[in-house]
């Protein structure tokens with residue numbers, strides 16, 4: 001009889017942690033490598049769990065895939081580690097009516113960018129092939145935080161074998177996966193993809209795992225399993241430490257049975273003592289057949305601070321519009337900045353954009369200045385957010401703050417790396433890159449936090465994304481735009497462009513994109529400025545003609561500025577011909593220049609408002 005057959009009538013006992021248990025025994029290395037270098041240690045783990053009451057054990061192969069083994073330079077031993085792990089588990093289980101599951105662990109944590117799904121699939125397939133070439137009784141797919149990753153791997157596994165498959169998600173928040181997918185929906189989807197047993201492992205102790213199961217109804221085909229951690233982890237002397245109370249853990253197993261769980265084991269922090277307690281509490285217990293689940297009342301989510309103004313992208317889809325970047329100063333005097341934004345508003349700009357420590361140099365916090373110009377001068381701010389300066393906690397906190405202040409226009413960018421800025425020794429955080437940030441902001445618009453938690457309200461962000469057309473292969477930059485659209489971008493702001501031909505090329509390459517594109521124009525102020533931008537700023541390239549025009553006037557400051565404005569006007573003519581959105585970038589807080597260019601843009605659209613002459 002197979003273990004699925006047994007689960008029809010009785011609760012089965014799984015095993016506990018492998019990794020943390022070996023660690024407790026003083027081992028701190030690649031645990032899968034022990035299958036070859038010190039197999040007795042692995043046998044001891046299996047024997048201890050079987051002796052404690054485990055009826056279903058798992059192979060020591062959680063990280064025996066080429067992606068994870070590569071950290072130790074052991075990726076070419078994948079097959080060896082998997083096959084030897086099965087032999088060790090099978091020999092421990094022999095003649096004891098104990099089943100052996102071949103374990104495959106998830107790769108992705110919160111960040112998605114480290115490995116592509118294609119790379120993960122390839123690595124999964126390789127490990128799966130090794131395991132399926134042995135005598136295992138089933139598969140255990142465990143510790144999957146990323147549901148898409150799990151569904152892809154499960155699909156591969158289901159196609160490859162008829163053996164029973166146990167499929168586990170891991171949650172950071174009670175009852176929901178990353179992205180806000182409710183646990184019940186996830187488990188039901190896994191059943192539909194062919195998993196025979198579905199459940200959770202790791203991250204949570206029994207308390208939160210039980211809470212997560214509370215509103216999940218029984219499924220018609222798949223059984224439930226639970227492998228909680230011993231407790232929430234504590235962090236002591238740089239190490240994760242788990243509370244250990246086997247008695248409490250065993251008692252919780254009874255509650256799991258009441259929730260409909262039929263296979264109970266343990267994950268990080270658990271030991272044979274925990275499994276013994278579980279076994280004493282519920283081994284062989286008859287599973288429940290009916291579960292009454294109270295439908296969870298979803299709170300009506302209120303949208304606070306919804307700006308009743310027409311959104312920026314709505315404006316730009318309807319008419320020509322102009323936004324102007326005015327960067328927060330590098331010093332504490334913010335008078336010019338505030339005065340500039342007031343004047344830009346009077347000139348009719350649709351929004352003032354505030355960079356986020358651009359070129360990785362510290363400036364006055366753009367959130368503070370955005371709040372001042374919005375509340376005191378009714379300017380619509382568009383706040384840039386880089387991934388560079390904030391980890392996930394900081395990013396979410398920052399976005400919640402923006403929402404609270406009613407600032408709903410943001411530009412999500414990866415951010416220039418710290419090494420190009422004033423503090424080259426500072427760390428770049430990059431918990432996320434622009435794509436993930438866009439997606440996560442859009443998730444907050446659904447009232448769901450980064451980790452899947454209910455935020456109690458929906459944010460109302462319109463998310464801009466960066467577009468760098470100054471690259472060798474424009475079509476690749478356009479592909480990135482398309483990907484950003486898939487992730488939820490609402491509109492684009494481009495790097496400054498310095499050639500008319502380039503503007504036409506951009507138009508041709510992007511005309512299928514329906515989202516507004518604001519073409520960046522930054523007037524040059526001097527020949528030095530032109531040379532700096534051309535030679536040192538990533539993503540900016542000037543034409544030879546532009547540099548020559550500026551070079552000719554290099555000794556005359558005023559004439560240089562006027563030439564800069566003149567050249568910008570020539571580019572604006574071209575932007576106006578092809579695009580609805582203009583994104584002016586103010587150099588060195590010289591807002592008179594961008595005011596004149598704003599007026600020029602308006603004059604092209606509205607003959608009743610001729611350009612005002614400004615002298616510097």
Ligand SMILES: Cc1cc2nc3c(=O)[nH]c(=O)nc-3n(C[C@H](O)[C@H](O)[C@H](O)COP(=O)(O)OP(=O)(O)OC[C@H]3O[C@@H](n4cnc5c(N)ncnc54)[C@H](O)[C@@H]3O)c2cc1C
Pocket residue numbers: 354355356357358359360384385386411412413414415416433434435465466467468471476477480493494495538539
């Ligand atoms: C409108 C705008 C505003 C900006 N505001 C800020 C700011 O306020 N603060 C700040 O620090 N930085 C800012 N930047 C700079 C920006 O963060 C970097 O230039 C960034 O690497 C490009 O945009 P992104 O962040 O969306 O990067 P992504 O598109 O996410 O690109 C990330 C990485 O991929 C690379 N990449 C991009 N395009 C290609 C391509 N076609 N082919 C191959 N690789 C590519 C990039 O070099 C980068 O390393 C801004 C850029 C723009 C265009």
Ligand code: MET
Pocket residue numbers: 016017018019020058062103142143202267268
């Ligand atoms: C990080 S979860 C680890 C699961 C694996 N089964 C182990 O106990 O090592």
Ligand SMILES: [Zn+2]
Pocket residue numbers: 143201202203229267268
């Ligand atoms: Zn674990």
